[in-house]
Amino acid sequence: MHCHDEVVALENVSFSYGRNKVIENLSFTVLQRDFIGLIGSNGAGKTTLLKMIVGLKKPDQGHIRLFGVPISQFKDWDLIGYVPQARQWNPLFPATVKEIVLSGLYGKKKLFKRVNRSDLQKCMDALAALGIEDLADRMIGQLSGGQQQRVFLARALINNPKLLILDEPMVGVDVETQENFFRLIRHMHQRHDITFLMVSHDVDMMLSYLGDEPTYISGKLKFYVKHSHALPNCEETDLTHSLRQYHQQEKQHEPEKQLQPH
Amino acid sequence: MLELFSFPFFQRALIGGVLIGFMAPLLGVFVVLRRLSLIGDTLAHVSIAGVALGFLLQMYPLSFGIVFALIGALAIEKLRRTYRSYAELSIAIIMAGGIALASVLFTWGRGFNMNVHSFLFGSILTLSTVDVWIIALVTVIVTGMIFLMLKELFVVTFDEDAAHVNGLPVNRLNLMLTVLTALVVSAAIKIVGALLVSALLTIPVACSLVVAKSFRQTVVFSILVGELAVVGGLFLSGMWNLAPGGTIVLLLIALLLLSLMAKYVFRF
Numbered sequence: 105m106h107c108h109d110e111v112v113a114l115e116n117v118s119f120s121y122g123r124n125k126v127i128e129n130l131s132f133t134v135l136q137r138d139f140i141g142l143i144g145s146n147g148a149g150k151t152t153l154l155k156m157i158v159g160l161k162k163p164d165q166g167h168i169r170l171f172g173v174p175i176s177q178f179k180d181w182d183l184i185g186y187v188p189q190a191r192q193w194n195p196l197f198p199a200t201v202k203e204i205v206l207s208g209l210y211g212k213k214k215l216f217k218r219v220n221r222s223d224l225q226k227c228m229d230a231l232a233a234l235g236i237e238d239l240a241d242r243m244i245g246q247l248s249g250g251q252q253q254r255v256f257l258a259r260a261l262i263n264n265p266k267l268l269i270l271d272e273p274m275v276g277v278d279v280e281t282q283e284n285f286f287r288l289i290r291h292m293h294q295r296h297d298i299t300f301l302m303v304s305h306d307v308d309m310m311l312s313y314l315g316d317e318p319t320y321i322s323g324k325l326k327f328y329v330k331h332s333h334a335l336p337n338c339e340e341t342d343l344t345h346s347l348r349q350y351h352q353q354e355k356q357h358e359p360e361k362q363l364q365p366h
Numbered sequence: 367m368l369e370l371f372s373f374p375f376f377q378r379a380l381i382g383g384v385l386i387g388f389m390a391p392l393l394g395v396f397v398v399l400r401r402l403s404l405i406g407d408t409l410a411h412v413s414i415a416g417v418a419l420g421f422l423l424q425m426y427p428l429s430f431g432i433v434f435a436l437i438g439a440l441a442i443e444k445l446r447r448t449y450r451s452y453a454e455l456s457i458a459i460i461m462a463g464g465i466a467l468a469s470v471l472f473t474w475g476r477g478f479n480m481n482v483h484s485f486l487f488g489s490i491l492t493l494s495t496v497d498v499w500i501i502a503l504v505t506v507i508v509t510g511m512i513f514l515m516l517k518e519l520f521v522v523t524f525d526e527d528a529a530h531v532n533g534l535p536v537n538r539l540n541l542m543l544t545v546l547t548a549l550v551v552s553a554a555i556k557i558v559g560a561l562l563v564s565a566l567l568t569i570p571v572a573c574s575l576v577v578a579k580s581f582r583q584t585v586v587f588s589i590l591v592g593e594l595a596v597v598g599g600l601f602l603s604g605m606w607n608l609a610p611g612g613t614i615v616l617l618l619i620a621l622l623l624l625s626l627m628a629k630y631v632f633r634f
Contacts, residue, residue, distance in 0.1 A: 155527075158530070158531045159530060160527055160530050160531070179533070181532055182532075184531060186531040192525075192527070193524060193525050194401075194524075196575075198399075198574075198578050198579075198581055199520075199581040203520070207517070207520060207525075210520070210532060211532040212534065241580070243580070
């Protein structure tokens with residue numbers, strides 16, 4: 105079935121730091137349009153797992169496939185958007201929001217090529233989709249934590265990715281901003297052909313969307329899965345268009361309306 | 367002041383200075399933002415060990431300086447990967463090694479003291495035509511590579527993990543920056559001297575960071591400050607017979623103080 109294509113496949117994956125086995129014999133498959141919430145205590149290997157999936161760490165044993173391709177041969181990195189843990193970058197880095205969001209496009213395919221008008225348009229679309237187009241020329245360090253997280257989400261979205269990986273995107277952000285951010289993510293999951301893999305400390309918020317029972321447990325890692333069976337009910341496949349709609353409605357103080365399943 | 371222009375040695379100094387004043391701050395932006403500000407100092411000290419060996423063997427010292435700086439740069443990159451998250455540890459180790467080797471070679475070959483002095487404190491006014499050509503070649507390589515890979519270097523510098531996930535060859539980009547740093551440092555030694563080389567890499571960027579409102583501006587302002595200091599410093603030292611390297615660096619520090627004050631006064 106089309107909507108059940110394999111996006112990430114882990115087969116007997118193990119990883120240890122020295123003698124400390126963090127992940128042992130983990131096998132798990134992420135299907136298209138799944139929302140996977142990854143919950144576990146400190147040191148459970150959440151970030152390690154995400155880093156293996158995006159190729160930042162190599163498993164000691166086992167195999168990882170992305171979109172059906174072994175990770176060592178995987179080339180289509182623009183299919184994957186990655187939002188790293190907040191605050192792992194230098195907050196005084198001299199770059200504007202626009203420069204950072206555009207940098208999401210700078211992969212192998214863009215080597216030796218100039219940034220053109222359609223790239224700039226993609227950037228402005230991604231900013232508009234997250235409701236931060238007015239911040240385009242601001243320096244990243246001058247923004248609030250919530251605004252910065254939207255910038256990094258925009259950077260991950262600029263390629264219209266099929267898989268979005270979020271590593272504790274809401275740490276250090278106030279509760280209201282967290283709720284807004286999570287609502288935005290849920291909207292994207294319900295309306296678009298995007299698969300989500302998200303680590304979060306905020307167990308309540310995750311479980312309210314994913315249900316109380318983990319689908320799979322490996323060591324200290326718990327996987328909560330919500331599969332979105334319905335086909336995208338958006339006519340437009342272009343993410344930024346419908347997200348812009350979402351923001352217009354948000355601004356009209358009708359935040360819940362978008363979330364009700366049709 | 368204008369009669370300075372008529373001296374060939376001053377013309378060579380000016381050409382060499384303008385070239386270094388362009389490429390050192392351009393590369394310096396990445397060096398500073400990667401928190402490797404002291405790498406210039408380290409490679410400079412490794413480089414003068416090479417220069418000392420060049421004198422001992424009575425061969426063209428700058429070429430030995432460049433080769434030594436390249437080896438030092440590769441060693442730093444290797445150590446940086448061994449001691450991840452202690453970037454400055456690898457710098458300290460190689461710096462110690464460079465100074466130790468240089469001091470042994472210098473005392474071994476006593477009698478070369480005059481020339482050694484010129485590499486420690488710079489001697490831009492004694493640039494030969496060959497020196498100028500080598501500096502020009504290094505400038506073409508360094509600026510060409512940086513502008514060709516500007517987007518990718520930006521990603522690697524801002525967020526190395528994101529660069530990986532974008533599918534960029536992160537290790538090769540890091541290696542490239544390190545090698546380019548070695549080239550710039552060894553070429554700049556003749557201008558400001560090993561002891562002051564990192565000033566040309568870092569202080570223009572420090573000024574620029576105070577006022578710039580984007581990455582692009584950071585790059586442009588750094589180069590402008592670098593050129594202003596090198597050209598201005600050369601003229602001041604020529605007029606008042608001051609040490610050129612020291613004058614350039616003091617001018618850089620004056621510019622930094624000015625930009626800090628301007629920020630304080632105008633609150634931009």
